[in-house]
Amino acid sequence: MALIVKKFGGSSVADAKKVFNVANLIVEDYKKGNDVIVVVSAQGDTTDDLIAKAKEINPKNPSKREMDMLLSAGEQISISLLAMAIETMGCPVISLLGWQAGFNTDSHHTIARIKNINGERLKSEIEKKKIVIVAGFQGLNKYDDVTTLGRGGSDTSAVAIAAALKADLCQIYTDVDGVYTADPRKVSTAQKMDEICYDEMLELATLGAQVLNNRSVEMAKKYNVELEVRSSLEPHKSGTIVKEIVKMEKTLIKGVAKDNNVASISIVELQDKPGIAFKIFNKLAQAKINVDIILQSIGRNNTKDITFTVSQDNREAAVAVIENLKDSLAFREVTFDENVSKVSIVGAGMESNPGVAAKMFEALSDAGINIRMISTSEIKVSVLIDEKFADAAVIAVHDKFVN
Ligand code: ASP
C-alpha cells in the first residue's frame, strides 16, 4: 500500500468523457489498496476563458486579487465534477479547495509561492479512506485571501503535496506519454526518455519543452520528490521518471529545446569604461527583469555595444529601463528584435566532453542557419537565431545528436 499523488492537467479533464476516464484511473489505484490524492487543473481552456471574461470588464488592469478570485473558480469546477464521477463509481471521495487542503502562500497575487502546507485535513480524509481531490494552482495568503500560483501552477501543487506528505509516488498525467528528446509534434525522430535528472528537466522546462512547469521541477529537486510523467490517454504505458541521479547513457545530449518567447536588445555605442555593464544590469535586476544571454562587442574608438536577451513579455520594460539610463550612460541608441528564438541542447556531463558545442554549430552551419549569440553552461549550449529558422534548427541539431 502506498500514498500516491496524481496530477491531471486541464486537457485530461476537458469534458465529461475525459473526467470519467480519469476517475477510472484513480479508482483503479484506490481499489488496489492505495491512498490516493489527486490534484487537477481547470477543464480545457477554462483559465484562458476566464481571463478573456476579465478583459471584457476591464481590459487594462483588473486588480490581481480579483483575478485570483476569478481564476481559482476554474479548478473549483473540475474538482467537484471529478468527485461526482467517482461517487457514481461507489467510492468514498471528497473534493477540497486549495485553502481547505492547507495551502498557505505569500501574497503575490497571480504568482504566489507556496510557503507551507498544513496537511492535517488531507491526512484526516485519507485516514477515513477517502480519495481526496484537490484544486491545483491555488492557496490562501495570511489575510485569508485566495491566491493563485502562476500559469501551469497545478504541477507545483501536486509536488508540494507529495513533499509535505512524503508520498511514495507523484505522477503527473498529461497529453503526451513522457519527456522527449525534442517536441514530438515537430521532430518525427524524437525519442521518449525513460529517465532524466532534475537539472536536465529544469533546463528543458525553462527552455520551453512545456511538459512540466519549471517551478514544480525546482520543488521536486529541493524535496527530492521523484516524478513520473505519464499519458492520461495511454495510462498503462510507462512514462518518464524525473529524479536525482541518472545512470550515464550513451547519448550525452538529453534533448533539444526551442524557446520563441525571446527578444534581443542592443545598446549601441556605449562608452568603453569600467562600471557600465554594472549600471545596466543592476537596474534591470532592480526591475526584476531576468536577463539571459549577454554579448559585449570589442571596444573601438572608446565605444562598445552590449546585446542581451530577455523574455518577450519583459521586452518593453527592459527597453524602458535602458532609455531611462540614456542621460547617465550617453549611448547612441537602443534597438530590439523580437523575431528571434533560442535553441538549446541539454545534457548533464557535457562539460567533460569536448566538441559538443562544435557539433551543434556544425549542424546549424550545414543547415545554413546563422548564429547570432551563443551561451554555454555545464549542462547546456544555447544559440540565438532568427525565429523563422527555429524549427529547422531543432531538427538539424536533433538529427546530429540523437540518431
Ligand atoms: N489552470 C491553470 C492554468 O491554466 C493552472 C494549471 O493548468 O496548472 O494555468
Ligand code: MG
Ligand atoms: Mg521571439
